[in-house]
Amino acid sequence: MGQALDVHRLQFAFTVTFHYIFPQLTMGLALLLVYLKTKALRTGDEHYNRAARFWARIFGINFALGVVTGIPMEFQFGTNWAAFSKAAGGVIGQTLAMEGVFSFFLESSFLGLFLFGEKRLGRIGHWVAAFLVFLGSWLSGYLIVATDAWMQRPTGYRVGAHGEIELSSFWQLLLNKWALWQYAHNMLGAVQTGCFVMAGVGAFYLLTQRHENYGRTFVRAGVLVGAAAAILQLFPTGDMQGKLVAYNQQPTLAAMEGLFESQEGAPLAILGQPDVEKRKLDNPLEVPNMLSFLTYRQWRANIGDGSGSTAALARKIVRVAMDAVDADGLCAAPLHCQHRRMDDRGTGAAAVADLRIDAHCKRNLSARGGGQCVVHADWVHGDVHDPGDPVAVPDLSRDRTRTGTGKSSDR
Amino acid sequence: MGTIWFWLVAIMITIYVLLDGFDLGAGAIHLLAAKTDEERRQVLASIGPVLDGNEVWLLAAGGTLYFAFPALYASAFSGFYLPLMIVLWLLILRGASIEFRNHIQSAVWDPLWDFLFCTSSLLLAVFFGAALGNVVRGVPLDASGYFFEPLWTNFRLDDETGILDWYTILVGVLALLALMMHGGLWVQMKTSGEVSRRAKRVAGRAWWGVVAITAIVTALTFRIQPQVKENFTTWPLGFVFPVLAVAGIAGVIFELRKHDERKAFFASCAYLAGMLTSVVFGVYPMVLPARNPVYSLTVATAKAGEYGLKIGLAWWIIGIILAAGYFTYVYRSFAGKVAVDKDSHGYGD
Numbered sequence: 063m064g065q066a067l068d069v070h071r072l073q074f075a076f077t078v079t080f081h082y083i084f085p086q087l088t089m090g091l092a093l094l095l096v097y098l099k100t101k102a103l104r105t106g107d108e109h110y111n112r113a114a115r116f117w118a119r120i121f122g123i124n125f126a127l128g129v130v131t132g133i134p135m136e137f138q139f140g141t142n143w144a145a146f147s148k149a150a151g152g153v154i155g156q157t158l159a160m161e162g163v164f165s166f167f168l169e170s171s172f173l174g175l176f177l178f179g180e181k182r183l184g185r186i187g188h189w190v191a192a193f194l195v196f197l198g199s200w201l202s203g204y205l206i207v208a209t210d211a212w213m214q215r216p217t218g219y220r221v222g223a224h225g226e227i228e229l230s231s232f233w234q235l236l237l238n239k240w241a242l243w244q245y246a247h248n249m250l251g252a253v254q255t256g257c258f259v260m261a262g263v264g265a266f267y268l269l270t271q272r273h274e275n276y277g278r279t280f281v282r283a284g285v286l287v288g289a290a291a292a293i294l295q296l297f298p299t300g301d302m303q304g305k306l307v308a309y310n311q312q313p314t315l316a317a318m319e320g321l322f323e324s325q326e327g328a329p330l331a332i333l334g335q336p337d338v339e340k341r342k343l344d345n346p347l348e349v350p351n352m353l354s355f356l357t358y359r360q361w362r363a364n365i366g367d368g369s370g371s372t373a374a375l376a377r378k379i380v381r382v383a384m385d386a387v388d389a390d391g392l393c394a395a396p397l398h399c400q401h402r403r404m405d406d407r408g409t410g411a412a413a414v415a416d417l418r419i420d421a422h423c424k425r426n427l428s429a430r431g432g433g434q435c436v437v438h439a440d441w442v443h444g445d446v447h448d449p450g451d452p453v454a455v456p457d458l459s460r461d462r463t464r465t466g467t468g469k470s471s472d473r
Numbered sequence: 474m475g476t477i478w479f480w481l482v483a484i485m486i487t488i489y490v491l492l493d494g495f496d497l498g499a500g501a502i503h504l505l506a507a508k509t510d511e512e513r514r515q516v517l518a519s520i521g522p523v524l525d526g527n528e529v530w531l532l533a534a535g536g537t538l539y540f541a542f543p544a545l546y547a548s549a550f551s552g553f554y555l556p557l558m559i560v561l562w563l564l565i566l567r568g569a570s571i572e573f574r575n576h577i578q579s580a581v582w583d584p585l586w587d588f589l590f591c592t593s594s595l596l597l598a599v600f601f602g603a604a605l606g607n608v609v610r611g612v613p614l615d616a617s618g619y620f621f622e623p624l625w626t627n628f629r630l631d632d633e634t635g636i637l638d639w640y641t642i643l644v645g646v647l648a649l650l651a652l653m654m655h656g657g658l659w660v661q662m663k664t665s666g667e668v669s670r671r672a673k674r675v676a677g678r679a680w681w682g683v684v685a686i687t688a689i690v691t692a693l694t695f696r697i698q699p700q701v702k703e704n705f706t707t708w709p710l711g712f713v714f715p716v717l718a719v720a721g722i723a724g725v726i727f728e729l730r731k732h733d734e735r736k737a738f739f740a741s742c743a744y745l746a747g748m749l750t751s752v753v754f755g756v757y758p759m760v761l762p763a764r765n766p767v768y769s770l771t772v773a774t775a776k777a778g779e780y781g782l783k784i785g786l787a788w789w790i791i792g793i794i795l796a797a798g799y800f801t802y803v804y805r806s807f808a809g810k811v812a813v814d815k816d817s818h819g820y821g822d
């Protein structure tokens with residue numbers, strides 16, 4: 063089973079990486095094509111139209127490869143992640159189907175017109191076709207990012223009686239905060255890729271002294287747009303990506319940074335090889351206190367709780383929120399944080415599922431003082447499940463029946 | 474709600490077959506109908522502008538299936554793992570060969586691209602047919618709701634079925650012939666000169682095969698899948714679907730004799746739509762019949778949550794109206810016969 067899982071992951075990782083080479087470029091070029099067509103329309107200069115035609119060919123072939131490598135991606139949700147699809151298909155299927163119905167139809171219909179129909183469409187018509195291709199591919203980017211964002215930070219769902227995950231709020235799924243930031247961040251990356259390719263081709267023409275007037279246009283467009291995108295990539299979007307990880311997926315952060323021991327004033331590791339046996343980073347090259355600053359904007363902020371293990375780290379992070387739930391929740395919550403899975407495989411009474419940890423980060427839960435806490439319900443988002451309402455993750459077998467207060471499960 | 478989505482997905486798949494069917498068919502007869510480079514470019518030009526859009530119907534249908542019937546998607550796609558991987562490779566080879574032929578013009582490579590384009594289209598038609606055959610015959614689903622089928626076992630219809638057995642191969646051959654006819658009719662309508670004449674001849678010959686195998690497969694289907702008979706006896710109204718198919722196939726030969734190219738193509742559309750809707754009607758309410766009927770996936774057991782399906786209906790209707798608009802516009806823009814000039818072999822250079 064473990065082996066099959068690895069093979070599936072490898073296959074999925076390979077195909078998604080290979081697929082993404084193409085959209086990355088075409089989404090960037092789509093914007094640049096609209097830029098060139100707009101220039102052509104406004105200045106009436108045929109030069110820009112010729113430049114757009116040149117890039118349209120490159121766009122076309124990459125787009126076609128994007129389509130044929132994208133089809134496997136959609137199939138693989140069923141072929142490789144059948145159990146996941148069966149459980150969550152009602153939710154992420156929404157965004158995936160919307161991508162097909164809204165953006166793929168749009169892009170592919172107008173791409174044909176854009177590539178083959180310049181003469182028939184006229185100047186304005188051809189600009190509109192370019193714009194709709196751009197709109198379609200950027201819309202597609204959003205919907206696929208929203209799909210992934212739901213896997214990173216699930217919202218707007220409910221767990222049904224048989225463990226199936228159902229949509230409960232369409233808009234929460236669509237306007238997931240993670241999706242909005244990830245989209246901005248990702249599209250800036252795509253724009254940069256397009257810009258670098260365009261500027262690179264332009265620079266090549268200039269250096270080899272061929273088609274120099276095109277070379278200049280390409281370099282100018284590529285460098286100007288690319289520089290702006292690069293800055294926005296770093297701040298605010300890259301910064302926010304990091305914070306989202308820090309607030310929503312603490313163990314991911316610790317793993318990304320090679321942080322085995324939690325500490326105050328955690329350093330940012332520029333270089334180093336994690337040694338999992340000895341639980342330390344070999345040959346570290348670190349910027350002191352930087353990680354704490356980047357994530358919480360405080361030099362001495364505590365990342366982790368000193369007990370070492372990642373699970374303990376996660377437990378610490380949800381401690382405050384946990385007080386508000388019940389003692390059994392303590393077992394399930396770190397599991398949730400660490401594996402993003404909602405089942406503790408029956409190690410304790412089923413108690414808690416998806417409790418968000420920004421409650422702690424933002425210090426939004428009331429102080430701990432002694433007995434029970436007052437929870438501001440607003441800050442505890444996600445569903446809090448009563449004991450006895452186990453939430454199963456379909457592809458995990460239950461290795462023993464529950465012993466706690468919950469009903470024993472027959473699944 | 475489940476039944477509505479059952480029919481919506483069925484309609485999307487039917488549209489996919491009508492549209493991508495003619496470009497698959499055009500690919501399958503590519504080497505037969507077009508001999509010179511000029512002629513082959515004509516065939517490619519007749520499908521080039523609409524090909525991507527046609528394929529999107531497969532994706533949109535797949536996506537819709539995914540969200541409306543997650544359990545079906547999960548068990549069908551994991552069970553058909555092997556043939557799906559083959560289909561994927563064929564789709565990739567087909568897309569890439571058209572694209573490379575358009576961009577790398579060389580007498581050395583062109584025959585390879587033509588060959589790849591033709592064989593991948595041909596095999597896709599067979600595989601899609603065999604897939605349909607599998608769905609009608611039923612798959613070895615068990616209590617877990619999953620199954621796995623090898624490509625073939627002993628080609629018999631017992632419990633350990635493979636993707637290919639004599640029944641599904643027969644359906645595959647029918648699909649190939651039907652799409653060759655469909656694609657031939659498209660090519661003769663969109664091109665002129667020798668290609669058009671040859672395409673017409675191929676379509677005319679395929680017609681005989683289609684008629685013969687349709688009759689055999691229909692008879693067999695009633696025996697292999699008892700639900701079909703049950704549905705047609707319970708709701709006799711369902712006979713409109715087979716009647717549509719028969720009218721379509723008769724129309725094809727009638728219009729071909731009258732030399733009405735457009736009507737012949739539309740008659741072929743009617744035949745395909747009639748056949749597919751008959752099958753869909755025949756297996757309802759099952760979405761994936763099992764060899765052991767107890768384990769069959771039905772609309773009720775496979776559908777997603779009610780709220781999601783309701784919300785989905787709202788955006789689906791908007792989306793499909795938009796898509797229908799784009800398609801009408803695109804097909805209108807490229808109406809008429811293609812001419813091979815500079816415009817048609819590259820991208821507007």
Ligand code: HDD
Binds near residue numbers: 127135198528
């Ligand atoms: C943010 C960008 C992005 C990402 C991360 C992905 N894609 Fe993609 N995809 C696109 C952006 C895109 C695009 C720009 O919209 C493409 C590129 C070329 C094209 O035709 O559309 C595309 C094509 C494309 C197609 C063909 C569409 C068509 O025929 O027009 C499919 C089926 C998918 N993708 C599906 C996926 C799946 C299932 C992914 C992840 C597992 C995925 N894509 C990742």
Ligand code: HEM
Binds near residue numbers: 210402
């Ligand atoms: C580059 C951006 C992406 C990152 C960083 C990312 C990250 C992740 C992570 C961390 C997991 C959990 C893996 C695990 O728990 O073992 C995951 C799972 C998954 N992601 Fe993404 N993802 C990205 C893009 C996508 C996209 C675009 C899709 C498709 C829509 C996608 C589909 C999936 C699927 C199907 C899984 C479940 C498979 C599994 O558990 O291994 N991911 N992703």
Ligand code: HEM
Binds near residue numbers: 244300307
């Ligand atoms: C200065 C440059 C950049 C910074 C500071 C930055 C920062 C980050 C951070 C901190 C994350 C979260 C890591 C995680 O989820 O595990 C992230 C994720 C990501 N970045 Fe960047 N990044 C940069 C450049 C880029 C570029 C150029 C691209 C694309 C070409 C890109 C695409 C992505 C994607 C797809 C994700 C995954 C999003 C997710 O899983 O939520 N980034 N980035």
